[in-house]
Amino acid sequence: MHNLLVIVLIVLLCVLFAAQIYLFVKYRRIKKIHLRNIKLLRSLTKTINSVRYGNLYERVNDEISQTFPNLAQSVNSMIESIVDREDMIKEYQNDLSKKINVLKEIEELKEDFVATLTHDLKVPILAEKNMLNFLLDKRFGELNEKQTEALLHLKNSNKELVELVEIILETYKLNETKIELNLEETNVNSLIEETIEEMKPIADTDSIQIKYWTEFDRKIKLDKFYMKRVLKNLILNAISFSNPSSAVDVALCNDDKNIYIKITNYGKGIKKEELKHVFDKYYTTAKKFRKVGTGLGLYLSNKIIQAHKGRIFIESKDHEYTTFIMELAIN
Numbered sequence: 001m002h003n004l005l006v007i008v009l010i011v012l013l014c015v016l017f018a019a020q021i022y023l024f025v026k027y028r029r030i031k032k033i034h035l036r037n038i039k040l041l042r043s044l045t046k047t048i049n050s051v052r053y054g055n056l057y058e059r060v061n062d063e064i065s066q067t068f069p070n071l072a073q074s075v076n077s078m079i080e081s082i083v084d085r086e087d088m089i090k091e092y093q094n095d096l097s098k099k100i101n102v103l104k105e106i107e108e109l110k111e112d113f114v115a116t117l118t119h120d121l122k123v124p125i126l127a128e129k130n131m132l133n134f135l136l137d138k139r140f141g142e143l144n145e146k147q148t149e150a151l152l153h154l155k156n157s158n159k160e161l162v163e164l165v166e167i168i169l170e171t172y173k174l175n176e177t178k179i180e181l182n183l184e185e186t187n188v189n190s191l192i193e194e195t196i197e198e199m200k201p202i203a204d205t206d207s208i209q210i211k212y213w214t215e216f217d218r219k220i221k222l223d224k225f226y227m228k229r230v231l232k233n234l235i236l237n238a239i240s241f242s243n244p245s246s247a248v249d250v251a252l253c254n255d256d257k258n259i260y261i262k263i264t265n266y267g268k269g270i271k272k273e274e275l276k277h278v279f280d281k282y283y284t285t286a287k288k289f290r291k292v293g294t295g296l297g298l299y300l301s302n303k304i305i306q307a308h309k310g311r312i313f314i315e316s317k318d319h320e321y322t323t324f325i326m327e328l329a330i331n
Protein backbone atom coordinates (compact mmCIF):
# COMPACT_ATOMS: atom_id res chain seq x y z
CA MET A 1 0.00 0.00 0.00
CA HIS A 2 2.79 2.28 1.00
CA ASN A 3 4.70 1.41 -2.18
CA LEU A 4 1.67 2.15 -4.32
CA LEU A 5 1.40 5.63 -2.83
CA VAL A 6 5.06 6.29 -3.56
CA ILE A 7 4.64 5.18 -7.18
CA VAL A 8 1.54 7.41 -7.66
CA LEU A 9 3.46 10.36 -6.16
CA ILE A 10 6.42 9.75 -8.45
CA VAL A 11 4.14 9.50 -11.50
CA LEU A 12 2.40 12.72 -10.43
CA LEU A 13 5.71 14.48 -10.00
CA CYS A 14 6.80 13.26 -13.45
CA VAL A 15 3.59 14.54 -15.02
CA LEU A 16 4.04 17.90 -13.29
CA PHE A 17 7.63 18.08 -14.43
CA ALA A 18 6.66 17.23 -18.02
CA ALA A 19 3.91 19.88 -17.95
CA GLN A 20 6.42 22.46 -16.69
CA ILE A 21 8.84 21.57 -19.46
CA TYR A 22 6.00 21.79 -22.01
CA LEU A 23 4.92 25.22 -20.68
CA PHE A 24 8.50 26.47 -20.68
CA VAL A 25 9.04 25.42 -24.30
CA LYS A 26 5.69 27.00 -25.30
CA TYR A 27 6.59 30.24 -23.47
CA ARG A 28 9.97 30.38 -25.25
CA ARG A 29 8.21 29.96 -28.61
CA ILE A 30 5.57 32.61 -27.89
CA LYS A 31 8.26 35.01 -26.70
CA LYS A 32 10.24 34.42 -29.88
CA ILE A 33 7.14 35.09 -32.02
CA HIS A 34 6.35 38.20 -29.96
CA LEU A 35 9.89 39.57 -30.41
CA ARG A 36 9.79 38.82 -34.11
CA ASN A 37 6.43 40.59 -34.46
CA ILE A 38 7.78 43.64 -32.63
CA LYS A 39 10.75 43.69 -35.01
CA LEU A 40 8.43 43.43 -38.02
CA LEU A 41 6.15 46.19 -36.72
CA ARG A 42 9.18 48.43 -36.13
CA SER A 43 10.29 47.81 -39.69
CA LEU A 44 6.74 48.60 -40.91
CA THR A 45 6.75 51.87 -38.91
CA LYS A 46 10.12 52.72 -40.51
CA THR A 47 8.67 52.10 -43.98
CA ILE A 48 5.61 54.29 -43.24
CA ASN A 49 7.81 57.09 -41.85
CA SER A 50 10.09 56.90 -44.85
CA VAL A 51 7.04 57.34 -47.13
CA ARG A 52 5.84 60.18 -44.92
CA TYR A 53 9.12 62.01 -45.54
CA GLY A 54 8.81 61.63 -49.31
CA ASN A 55 10.49 58.33 -50.19
CA LEU A 56 7.76 56.97 -52.43
CA TYR A 57 9.91 54.06 -53.65
CA GLU A 58 9.65 52.37 -50.27
CA ARG A 59 7.42 49.26 -49.98
CA VAL A 60 6.57 46.81 -47.18
CA ASN A 61 9.14 43.97 -47.25
CA ASP A 62 8.43 40.26 -47.93
CA GLU A 63 8.97 39.15 -44.37
CA ILE A 64 6.21 41.46 -43.16
CA SER A 65 4.02 40.51 -46.12
CA GLN A 66 4.24 36.84 -45.19
CA THR A 67 3.42 37.44 -41.55
CA PHE A 68 0.77 40.17 -41.94
CA PRO A 69 -0.42 39.79 -45.56
CA ASN A 70 -3.57 41.98 -45.24
CA LEU A 71 -1.84 44.77 -43.39
CA ALA A 72 1.11 44.73 -45.84
CA GLN A 73 -1.22 44.82 -48.84
CA SER A 74 -3.19 47.78 -47.39
CA VAL A 75 -0.03 49.76 -46.66
CA ASN A 76 1.42 49.03 -50.12
CA SER A 77 -1.77 50.07 -51.89
CA MET A 78 -1.90 53.22 -49.76
CA ILE A 79 1.66 54.09 -50.94
CA GLU A 80 0.65 53.35 -54.58
CA SER A 81 -2.28 55.72 -54.29
CA ILE A 82 -0.02 58.44 -52.81
CA VAL A 83 2.35 57.94 -55.79
CA ASP A 84 -0.60 58.30 -58.21
CA ARG A 85 -1.76 61.49 -56.50
CA GLU A 86 1.76 62.88 -56.42
CA ASP A 87 2.04 62.30 -60.19
CA MET A 88 -1.31 64.01 -60.71
CA ILE A 89 -0.21 67.01 -58.61
CA LYS A 90 3.04 67.26 -60.63
CA GLU A 91 1.03 67.21 -63.85
CA TYR A 92 -1.29 69.97 -62.50
CA GLN A 93 1.72 72.00 -61.39
CA ASN A 94 3.32 71.76 -64.83
CA ASP A 95 0.04 72.70 -66.45
CA LEU A 96 -0.43 75.61 -64.07
CA SER A 97 3.07 76.99 -64.50
CA LYS A 98 2.64 76.77 -68.30
CA LYS A 99 -0.61 78.73 -68.00
CA ILE A 100 1.04 81.29 -65.68
CA ASN A 101 3.83 81.79 -68.22
CA VAL A 102 1.30 82.31 -71.02
CA LEU A 103 -0.58 84.82 -68.82
CA LYS A 104 2.68 86.63 -68.04
CA GLU A 105 3.49 86.86 -71.73
CA ILE A 106 0.00 88.22 -72.46
CA GLU A 107 0.36 90.74 -69.60
CA GLU A 108 3.74 91.88 -70.99
CA LEU A 109 2.30 92.15 -74.50
CA LYS A 110 -0.62 94.16 -73.13
CA GLU A 111 1.68 96.52 -71.23
CA ASP A 112 3.93 96.91 -74.28
CA PHE A 113 0.92 97.63 -76.43
CA VAL A 114 -0.47 100.23 -74.00
CA ALA A 115 2.96 101.86 -73.65
CA THR A 116 3.49 102.07 -77.43
CA LEU A 117 -0.02 103.35 -77.99
CA THR A 118 0.32 105.91 -75.20
CA HIS A 119 3.69 107.01 -76.47
CA ASP A 120 2.25 107.52 -79.95
CA LEU A 121 -0.75 109.35 -78.50
CA LYS A 122 1.54 111.79 -76.72
CA VAL A 123 2.79 113.23 -80.01
CA PRO A 124 -0.56 114.54 -81.36
CA ILE A 125 -1.64 115.61 -77.86
CA LEU A 126 1.50 117.77 -77.50
CA ALA A 127 1.01 119.13 -81.03
CA GLU A 128 -2.54 120.04 -80.03
CA LYS A 129 -1.19 121.78 -76.92
CA ASN A 130 1.19 123.91 -79.01
CA MET A 131 -1.58 124.82 -81.43
CA LEU A 132 -3.89 125.82 -78.55
CA ASN A 133 -1.14 128.03 -77.12
CA PHE A 134 -0.66 129.70 -80.52
CA LEU A 135 -4.39 130.35 -80.76
CA LEU A 136 -4.55 131.72 -77.19
CA ASP A 137 -1.50 133.93 -77.87
CA LYS A 138 -3.60 135.42 -80.74
CA ARG A 139 -1.00 134.47 -83.33
CA PHE A 140 -3.83 133.57 -85.68
CA GLY A 141 -5.85 136.71 -84.97
CA GLU A 142 -8.01 138.27 -82.30
CA LEU A 143 -10.44 136.10 -80.28
CA ASN A 144 -13.75 137.04 -78.75
CA GLU A 145 -14.60 136.18 -75.12
CA LYS A 146 -16.51 132.97 -75.95
CA GLN A 147 -13.73 131.70 -78.20
CA THR A 148 -11.13 132.38 -75.50
CA GLU A 149 -13.25 130.56 -72.90
CA ALA A 150 -13.73 127.56 -75.20
CA LEU A 151 -10.00 127.43 -75.94
CA LEU A 152 -9.12 127.61 -72.24
CA HIS A 153 -11.45 124.64 -71.63
CA LEU A 154 -9.73 122.75 -74.42
CA LYS A 155 -6.34 123.65 -72.97
CA ASN A 156 -7.34 122.23 -69.59
CA SER A 157 -8.62 118.94 -70.99
CA ASN A 158 -5.46 118.77 -73.06
CA LYS A 159 -3.42 119.24 -69.88
CA GLU A 160 -5.34 116.46 -68.10
CA LEU A 161 -4.73 114.21 -71.08
CA VAL A 162 -0.99 114.97 -71.01
CA GLU A 163 -0.92 114.09 -67.27
CA LEU A 164 -2.78 110.84 -67.90
CA VAL A 165 -0.45 109.83 -70.71
CA GLU A 166 2.60 110.66 -68.57
CA ILE A 167 1.33 108.62 -65.60
CA ILE A 168 0.91 105.59 -67.90
CA LEU A 169 4.32 106.02 -69.49
CA GLU A 170 6.12 106.55 -66.18
CA THR A 171 4.43 103.50 -64.62
CA TYR A 172 5.50 101.44 -67.63
CA LYS A 173 9.07 102.70 -67.28
CA LEU A 174 8.94 101.75 -63.62
CA ASN A 175 8.05 98.15 -64.56
CA GLU A 176 11.04 97.98 -66.85
CA THR A 177 13.65 99.45 -64.53
CA LYS A 178 13.85 100.42 -60.89
CA ILE A 179 13.31 104.09 -60.02
CA GLU A 180 16.64 105.83 -60.14
CA LEU A 181 16.46 109.04 -58.17
CA ASN A 182 18.39 112.11 -59.09
CA LEU A 183 18.61 113.68 -55.64
CA GLU A 184 19.15 117.44 -55.44
CA GLU A 185 18.87 119.98 -52.65
CA THR A 186 15.35 121.24 -53.33
CA ASN A 187 13.22 123.99 -51.91
CA VAL A 188 10.04 122.00 -51.27
CA ASN A 189 8.08 125.17 -50.72
CA SER A 190 8.85 126.47 -54.21
CA LEU A 191 8.21 123.05 -55.74
CA ILE A 192 4.73 122.91 -54.17
CA GLU A 193 3.91 126.49 -55.20
CA GLU A 194 5.05 125.79 -58.76
CA THR A 195 2.91 122.62 -58.96
CA ILE A 196 -0.15 124.38 -57.53
CA GLU A 197 0.22 127.12 -60.16
CA GLU A 198 0.26 124.44 -62.88
CA MET A 199 -2.81 122.72 -61.44
CA LYS A 200 -4.86 125.89 -60.90
CA PRO A 201 -6.40 126.02 -64.41
CA ILE A 202 -7.71 122.45 -63.98
CA ALA A 203 -9.08 123.31 -60.52
CA ASP A 204 -10.73 126.45 -61.93
CA THR A 205 -12.76 124.33 -64.37
CA ASP A 206 -14.54 122.74 -61.36
CA SER A 207 -14.52 126.07 -59.40
CA ILE A 208 -12.15 124.57 -56.88
CA GLN A 209 -9.79 126.79 -54.99
CA ILE A 210 -6.36 125.48 -53.99
CA LYS A 211 -5.09 126.98 -50.74
CA TYR A 212 -1.58 126.57 -49.40
CA TRP A 213 0.00 127.00 -45.96
CA THR A 214 3.60 126.48 -45.07
CA GLU A 215 5.87 126.69 -42.08
CA PHE A 216 8.95 125.16 -43.64
CA ASP A 217 11.28 126.95 -45.99
CA ARG A 218 14.47 124.90 -46.04
CA LYS A 219 15.93 122.70 -48.73
CA ILE A 220 15.86 118.92 -48.59
CA LYS A 221 17.30 116.29 -50.92
CA LEU A 222 14.67 115.15 -53.42
CA ASP A 223 14.21 114.09 -56.99
CA LYS A 224 12.41 117.17 -58.32
CA PHE A 225 10.95 115.47 -61.37
CA TYR A 226 9.50 112.50 -59.48
CA MET A 227 8.31 114.58 -56.51
CA LYS A 228 6.45 116.90 -58.85
CA ARG A 229 4.80 113.83 -60.37
CA VAL A 230 3.57 112.78 -56.90
CA LEU A 231 2.35 116.27 -56.02
CA LYS A 232 0.51 116.54 -59.33
CA ASN A 233 -1.09 113.10 -58.88
CA LEU A 234 -2.30 113.87 -55.38
CA ILE A 235 -3.56 117.35 -56.27
CA LEU A 236 -5.27 116.02 -59.42
CA ASN A 237 -6.98 113.34 -57.31
CA ALA A 238 -7.97 115.92 -54.72
CA ILE A 239 -9.57 118.04 -57.47
CA SER A 240 -11.26 115.02 -59.11
CA PHE A 241 -12.81 113.68 -55.90
CA SER A 242 -13.91 117.06 -54.45
CA ASN A 243 -17.39 118.42 -54.03
CA PRO A 244 -17.93 121.13 -56.67
CA SER A 245 -16.91 124.64 -55.59
CA SER A 246 -15.03 123.37 -52.55
CA ALA A 247 -11.39 123.85 -51.59
CA VAL A 248 -8.24 121.77 -51.74
CA ASP A 249 -6.00 122.55 -48.77
CA VAL A 250 -2.29 121.96 -49.12
CA ALA A 251 -0.01 122.31 -46.09
CA LEU A 252 3.70 121.83 -45.52
CA CYS A 253 4.86 121.34 -41.94
CA ASN A 254 7.65 119.55 -40.11
CA ASP A 255 9.00 118.13 -36.86
CA ASP A 256 12.65 117.43 -35.94
CA LYS A 257 13.05 114.53 -38.33
CA ASN A 258 10.51 114.84 -41.14
CA ILE A 259 8.53 117.14 -43.33
CA TYR A 260 4.84 116.43 -43.93
CA ILE A 261 3.01 117.49 -47.06
CA LYS A 262 -0.72 117.27 -46.44
CA ILE A 263 -3.30 117.50 -49.21
CA THR A 264 -6.91 117.64 -48.08
CA ASN A 265 -10.06 117.69 -50.15
CA TYR A 266 -13.71 117.70 -49.19
CA GLY A 267 -15.87 115.08 -50.87
CA LYS A 268 -17.16 111.52 -50.51
CA GLY A 269 -14.03 110.41 -48.66
CA ILE A 270 -12.50 106.94 -48.86
CA LYS A 271 -14.26 104.10 -47.04
CA LYS A 272 -12.23 102.07 -44.53
CA GLU A 273 -12.40 98.87 -46.62
CA GLU A 274 -11.26 100.81 -49.70
CA LEU A 275 -8.22 102.32 -47.99
CA LYS A 276 -6.11 99.18 -48.29
CA HIS A 277 -6.70 99.04 -52.05
CA VAL A 278 -6.12 102.61 -53.23
CA PHE A 279 -2.37 102.07 -53.78
CA ASP A 280 -2.97 98.87 -55.79
CA LYS A 281 -2.07 98.90 -59.47
CA TYR A 282 -5.18 99.63 -61.61
CA TYR A 283 -7.45 100.25 -58.60
CA THR A 284 -9.83 103.03 -59.57
CA THR A 285 -13.35 104.15 -58.78
CA ALA A 286 -13.13 106.96 -61.33
CA LYS A 287 -15.56 105.27 -63.77
CA LYS A 288 -18.21 105.20 -61.03
CA PHE A 289 -18.06 109.01 -60.97
CA ARG A 290 -17.93 109.28 -64.79
CA LYS A 291 -14.35 110.46 -64.70
CA VAL A 292 -11.26 109.31 -66.53
CA GLY A 293 -8.95 107.17 -64.41
CA THR A 294 -6.25 104.57 -64.87
CA GLY A 295 -5.77 103.50 -61.27
CA LEU A 296 -2.05 104.11 -61.71
CA GLY A 297 -1.61 107.52 -60.04
CA LEU A 298 -1.40 106.38 -56.42
CA TYR A 299 0.47 103.19 -57.34
CA LEU A 300 3.16 105.29 -59.02
CA SER A 301 3.17 107.95 -56.27
CA ASN A 302 3.61 105.34 -53.56
CA LYS A 303 6.55 103.74 -55.39
CA ILE A 304 8.20 107.16 -55.79
CA ILE A 305 7.77 108.04 -52.12
CA GLN A 306 9.07 104.60 -51.08
CA ALA A 307 12.14 105.16 -53.29
CA HIS A 308 12.67 108.37 -51.28
CA LYS A 309 12.42 106.19 -48.12
CA GLY A 310 9.31 108.09 -47.09
CA ARG A 311 5.71 107.01 -46.76
CA ILE A 312 2.21 108.13 -47.67
CA PHE A 313 -0.70 107.69 -45.33
CA ILE A 314 -4.35 108.63 -45.51
CA GLU A 315 -6.87 110.07 -43.10
CA SER A 316 -10.46 110.12 -44.29
CA LYS A 317 -13.95 110.64 -42.94
CA ASP A 318 -16.90 109.32 -44.91
CA HIS A 319 -18.70 112.07 -46.84
CA GLU A 320 -16.46 114.71 -45.26
CA TYR A 321 -12.80 114.86 -46.17
CA THR A 322 -9.70 112.96 -47.31
CA THR A 323 -6.13 113.89 -46.41
CA PHE A 324 -3.11 112.35 -48.07
CA ILE A 325 0.01 112.86 -45.97
CA MET A 326 3.49 112.43 -47.40
CA GLU A 327 6.24 111.97 -44.85
CA LEU A 328 9.82 112.60 -45.97
CA ALA A 329 12.98 112.70 -43.89
CA ILE A 330 14.85 115.98 -43.52
CA ASN A 331 18.23 114.49 -44.44
Ligand SMILES: Nc1ncnc2c1ncn2[C@@H]1O[C@H](COP(=O)(O)OP(=O)(O)O)[C@@H](O)[C@H]1O
Binds near residue numbers: 233267270283293322
Ligand atom coordinates in the same frame (compact mmCIF):
# COMPACT_ATOMS: atom_id res chain seq x y z
N1 LIG B 1 -8.58 112.55 -52.67
C1 LIG B 1 -9.29 111.44 -52.85
N2 LIG B 1 -10.57 111.35 -52.37
C2 LIG B 1 -11.29 110.24 -52.54
N3 LIG B 1 -10.85 109.13 -53.17
C3 LIG B 1 -9.60 109.15 -53.65
C4 LIG B 1 -8.77 110.29 -53.53
N4 LIG B 1 -7.58 110.01 -54.11
C5 LIG B 1 -7.68 108.75 -54.57
N5 LIG B 1 -8.88 108.22 -54.31
C6 LIG B 1 -9.33 106.86 -54.63
O1 LIG B 1 -8.22 106.08 -55.00
C7 LIG B 1 -8.40 105.54 -56.33
C8 LIG B 1 -7.05 105.38 -57.00
O2 LIG B 1 -6.47 106.64 -57.29
P1 LIG B 1 -5.43 106.75 -58.47
O3 LIG B 1 -4.42 105.66 -58.30
O4 LIG B 1 -4.94 108.13 -58.55
O5 LIG B 1 -6.27 106.34 -59.75
P2 LIG B 1 -7.33 107.18 -60.59
O6 LIG B 1 -7.22 108.62 -60.15
O7 LIG B 1 -6.86 107.00 -62.00
O8 LIG B 1 -8.65 106.57 -60.31
C9 LIG B 1 -9.34 106.53 -56.98
O9 LIG B 1 -10.03 105.95 -58.08
C10 LIG B 1 -10.28 106.85 -55.83
O10 LIG B 1 -11.20 105.82 -55.62
Ligand SMILES: [Mg+2]
Binds near residue numbers: 236237295297298
Ligand atom coordinates in the same frame (compact mmCIF):
# COMPACT_ATOMS: atom_id res chain seq x y z
MG1 LIG C 1 -5.42 109.67 -59.96
